[in-house]
Amino acid sequence: MIDAAPKEPKVDSTLSKGLLILENLAGSQNGKGVTELSKELGLTKSNTFRLLQTLTTLGYVQHRPDKSYAATLKTWRVGRASVENLNLRELAAPELLHLSQETGEAVYLAVRENLNVIYIDKIDSQKPIRSWNAIGGSAPLHCVGTGKAILAADFNKLRDQVSGVLTHHTEKTLTDLASLDADISATLARGYAFDTGEFRDRILSFGAAITLPGGEPVGALGISVPDINLPEGGVDQYGGLVSLAARSVSAKLGRG
Structure with a gap:
């Protein structure tokens, strides 16, 4: 039967x-x-x-x-309670600490709120020249590393929404959809997002999305670096570090 x-x-x-x-x-x-x-x-x-x-x-x-x-x-x-129920801060704390120790720069844990990212945890840089954002601070998705990482992970859903709000912040901000499309493709290909000073002049940032087993992004890890601090080969180095850290947190969520 x-x-x-x-x-x-x-x-x-x-x-x-x-x-x-x-x-x-x-x-x-x-x-x-x-x-x-x-x-x-x-x-x-x-x-x-x-x-x-x-x-x-x-x-x-x-x-x-x-x-x-x-x-x-x-x-x-x-929505914020849902993030808290995932214990995202607790799960990401070891990776956040590792990124801080490896780079000495400011590192962040961020989540999406509408078309912005909100920083929900961080470890400050101890360097004389540093980047700084407050916990609870925000930035547009399209022009910072954590935001672009989340955007790339859910681009099919968010592309039309973000297309009309590509606000200008520096001369490097991506303000047209064609440029953003190309940047998102590059982000997906290399496994991390790179902000070349698109939100604040001479402040670079790297980000990688934290995802659920189905691929849905729930947050991102990021490193923020004044361009003067970036070592030779630093783009690949920091991008690789943040990508590996985000994959580690994602794996924990998958085991939860």
């Missing part, structure tokens, strides 16, 4: 549509209106409006004065 194939679990359509809206808004830097959301998600305007009202009542979405809708800090707190 041939066993029947297991039945697919039933999915509540209202809940799934509400989560689609929330994910869309959480991934956008700007608010969106009912019409825009309904077109992007293939929902009717009336259905979209009802779901937005529910999400607003529950505190996950806010209705702005310009009539657009945006995700609230409650959504951010839920």
Whole structure:
């Protein structure tokens, strides 16, 4: 007798549509209106409006004065709690320490929030000339090492979202999609991202994504280096170190 194939679990359509809206808004830097959301998600305007009202009542979405809708800090707190539940700081602490000892430079653990990275842990540089960012500080995905690493790991999903917000910060910032596409391809090929001074003048950074077994990025490790401190062969050296460290943390997540 041939066993029947297991039945697919039933999915509540209202809940799934509400989560689609929330994910869309959480991934956008700007608010969106009912019409825009309904077109992007293939929902009717009336259905979209009802779901937005529910999400607003529950505190996950806010209705702005310009009539657009945006995700609230409650959504951010839920996402941050998920990161905490992964024990990411604890898991990455040995690798963060190793990177600090090997380079002597500032090293960071970062996670994505919308189209930015947020630094959730760090070890400061002890060198006279140093790079510095605060825990809780942020930077756009497209112009720092940790951000570009996360972006590369989820580029199919994030490309369209980031295309309209390629903000200019230095003369080296990648502000057109063609340049970003090429940079992401290079990042994927070599296994680490390299910021050539694209967010702050003469501050270089290297990043590699920390991923779940399915490849979804949950964060990134990074090294930030004033260009004057970079040794000969330092690009490959630091890139290789951060890539190996991120793979080590990812492996721990896979065993969790």
